Amino acid sequence: MRKFANDILWGLVVGDALGVPVEFLSREQLRQNPVTDMMGYGTHNQPAGTWSDDSSLAFCLADSLSNGYNLDDIAHKMVAWINTNLWTPYGKVFDIGIRTSHSLSRLSFLIDRQEIITPIPKHEARRNDNGNGSLMRILPLVLSVHKKPELMRYQIIDEVSSLTHPHPISIIGCFLYVEYAIALIDGADKYTAYQQMQKIAEQVLNNEPELEHYKRILKGNVYELPESEISASGYVVHCLEAALWCLINSNTYAETVLKAVNLGLDTDTTACVAGGLAGLLYGHEQIPQNWVDQIARKQDIDQLANQLQQYYEQRIGY
Numbered sequence: 001m002r003k004f005a006n007d008i009l010w011g012l013v014v015g016d017a018l019g020v021p022v023e024f025l026s027r028e029q030l031r032q033n034p035v036t037d038m039m040g041y042g043t044h045n046q047p048a049g050t051w052s053d054d055s056s057l058a059f060c061l062a063d064s065l066s067n068g069y070n071l072d073d074i075a076h077k078m079v080a081w082i083n084t085n086l087w088t089p090y091g092k093v094f095d096i097g098i099r100t101s102h103s104l105s106r107l108s109f110l111i112d113r114q115e116i117i118t119p120i121p122k123h124e125a126r127r128n129d130n131g132n133g134s135l136m137r138i139l140p141l142v143l144s145v146h147k148k149p150e151l152m153r154y155q156i157i158d159e160v161s162s163l164t165h166p167h168p169i170s171i172i173g174c175f176l177y178v179e180y181a182i183a184l185i186d187g188a189d190k191y192t193a194y195q196q197m198q199k200i201a202e203q204v205l206n207n208e209p210e211l212e213h214y215k216r217i218l219k220g221n222v223y224e225l226p227e228s229e230i231s232a233s234g235y236v237v238h239c240l241e242a243a244l245w246c247l248i249n250s251n252t253y254a255e256t257v258l259k260a261v262n263l264g265l266d267t268d269t270t271a272c273v274a275g276g277l278a279g280l281l282y283g284h285e286q287i288p289q290n291w292v293d294q295i296a297r298k299q300d301i302d303q304l305a306n307q308l309q310q311y312y313e314q315r316i317g318y
Contacts, residue, residue, distance in 0.1 A: 001313060002283070003284070003305065003309050004142075004143060004185055004280065004309065004312065005062070005140075005143060005305040005306070005308035005309035005312060006279075006284040006302075006305040006306075006309065007279040007280045007283055007284045008062075008139050008140055008142070008143070008181075008276050008279055008280060008305075009058070009059070009062060009140070009279075009301055009304065009305045009308070010279055010284040010287055010292060010301070010305070011253070011275045011276045011277070011278055011279015011280065011284065011287065012054070012055060012058055012139060012272045012273070012275050012276035012279065013051050013055040013058075013059075013272075013275075013295055013301060014257065014275055014287055014291050014292060014295060015256075015257040015260060015261075015268075015271035015272045015273075015274060015275020015276070015278070016051045016052055016054045016055045016268045016269075016271060016272035016275065017038065017048075017049050017050060017051045017055075017268075017291075017294075017295055017296075018035060018038060018039075018257055018258070018261050018267075018268075018271050018291070019035075019052075019257075019260070019261045019267030019268030019269070019270065019271040019272070020042070020043065020044055020046060020050055020051065020052050020267075020268045021035075021039045021040060021041060021042030021043055021044070021046070021048075022035055022039075022042055022043060022261060022264075022267050023042075023043045023044065023052075023095075023265075023266065023267050023268050024043055024265065024266075024267075025043070025264055025265075025267070026264045026265070027232070027262070027263055027264035027265070028264075029264065030261070030262045030263075030264050030267075031262070034258075034262050035258060035261045035262055035267075036258065037291075038290070038291045038294050044094055044095060046089075046090075046094065047090075047296075048294050049089075049291075049294035049295045049296050050089050050090070050296055051089050051268075051295070051296065052094075052095050052268045052269075052272075053081075053093065053095050053096050053097070053100070053136075054136040054137065054268055054269050054272040055087075055272065056081050056086075056087045056088055056089075056093075057078060057081060057087075057100075057136070057137035058136070058137040058138075058139060058140055058272075058276075059087040059301070059304060060074070060077040060078050060080070060081050060086060060087050060137075061074055061077070061078075061137055061138070061140045061141060061160070062140040062304055062305075062308045063077055063086075063087065063304060063307075064076075064077050065140055065141065065143065065144050065308060065311060066304070066307040066308045066310070066311045067311070068311065069144050069156065071117060071119075071159055071160070071163070072116075072117040074160060074163065075107045075110075075111070075117045075163055076111060076117075078104060078107065078163065078164075079104055079107050079108045079111055081093065081104075082096065082101075082104045082108070083108060089296035089297060090296060097131050097133045097234070098131075099129045099131050099133050099164060099165060100131075100133040100164050100165075103120065103163065103164035103165070104164070106120070107163065117163075119158070119159050119162030119163055119166060120162050120163070120164070120166040121166070122162075122166055124166065125162075125166040125167040125168070126167065127167060127169070129165065129167055129170075130165065130167050130169045130170050130235060130236045130237070131165070131170075131234045131235065131236060132173075132234055132235070132236045132239040132240075132266065132269050132273070133164055133165055133170075134160070134161035134162075134163075134164050134165035134170050134171075134173075134174055134236075135170070135173050135174055135177060135236050135239055135240060135269075135273060136239075136269045136272055136273060138157065138160060138161065138174045138177060138178060139177065139178070139181060139273075139276040139277075140308060141156070141157065141160055141178060142178050142181045142182055142185065143308060143309075143311070143312040143315075144156070144312075144315070145157065145178065145182075146182055146185060146312075146316070147316055150179075150200055150203065150204050151204060153175070153178065153179075153182075154171075154175050154204055154205075157171060157174050157175050157178055158171045158175075160174075161174045165236075167210075168208060168210040169210050169213050169236060169237065170236050172201075172205060172208065172210060172211060172213075172214060173214070173236040173237060173239075173240045175201070175204075175205070176197055176201060176214065176217065176218075176240060177240055177243075177273070177277075179196070179197045179200050179201070180193050180194065180196075180197045180244070180277060181276070181277060181280055183196040183197060184277065184280040184281055185280060190247060190248050190281055191248070194221070194223070194244070194248065198217075198218050201214075201218055202218070213237050214237060214240075216241060217240065217241060217244065222241050222244055222245055223244060223245050223247075223248035223249055225245065227245075227263075230242050230245050230263065231265075232260075232263035232264050232265040232266055232267070232270050233265055233266060234265070234266045234269065239266065239269060239270055239273055240273065242260065242263055242270045242273075242274070243260065243270060243273040243274035243277065244274075244277075246259040246260040246263070246270070246274045247274050247277050247278055247281065250278070252282065252286065253275070253278045253279065253281075253282045253286045253287050253288075254287075254288055254291075256274050256275065256277075256278040257271045257274060257275045257278060259274075260273075260274040260275070
């Protein structure tokens with residue numbers, strides 16, 4: 001059986017690591033000096049192959065899911081990342097989003113008081129808290145919700161996103177992303193997967209008013225837009241648009257993630273989100289080996305991917 005867990009984890013972490021050294025640089029700066037290979041230092045002064053909070057939190061989710069879906073355990077592992085450096089590349093957190101930081105402080109408080117872990121209540125969701133902090137970590141969940149009914153998938157994605165990002169705009173972004181990934185796992189090509197994602201969104205979310213924010217994805221073909229109309233900001237809608245644009249306008253894993261990085265701004269997350277899908281589309285074997293070899297904690301990531309893959313195969317009956 002194909003190792004989808006390896007495709008996902010290696011796809012996202014390599015894209016993330018490519019983007020870390022140039023995070024926040026403008027598109028114009030990168031146009032003058034584009035990223036073409038794995039680099040070190042730069043923005044965060046980290047060695048080549050260093051991944052950010054994007055991969056760290058995706059790995060925390062994958063680690064938890066290797067033992068089945070348990071929202072309490074997912075929260076504990078995310079808090080362990082910020083408090084005790086679980087799933088950091090070199091034993092230290094060097095980057096975290098504002099919304100994620102506040103949310104993990106809330107979870108840490110609940111854990112310290114031994115209270116029940118719950119997602120952030122919907123009435124506390126704020127429109128200006130729709131960064132890409134849940135989108136960047138959500139992809140391993142595809143192996144937990146694959147084969148479940150669409151509405152159940154949405155409910156589980158809602159729970160996991162809402163540990164940090166409870167607004168419908170963030171949840172919808174995660175849902176669309178996971179649905180696209182499911183279509184790839186089921187063997188669809190990149191165009192058919194896009195159409196299937198659009199169709200499921202219409203079926204499951206047709207009464208959701210916030211769906212309007214995704215009209216460029218759902219009412220048209222975002223990949224047909226010129227690069228000048230694609231933003232690479234940290235806003236969840238922009239991030240998903242950019243990731244899909246890069247994936248569908250490329251023909252290899254390497255082309256996808258380099259295109260994502262060279263859009264500028266939130267380079268690591270755009271490439272992480274695009275890279276996870278590109279890993280599924282092309283297979284982890286197609287990721288340049290010299291990039292993989294430079295990734296921090298390579299053996300640990302391999303082991304984590306194997307554990308997640310075993311869980312997935314057991315869950316779906318292989």
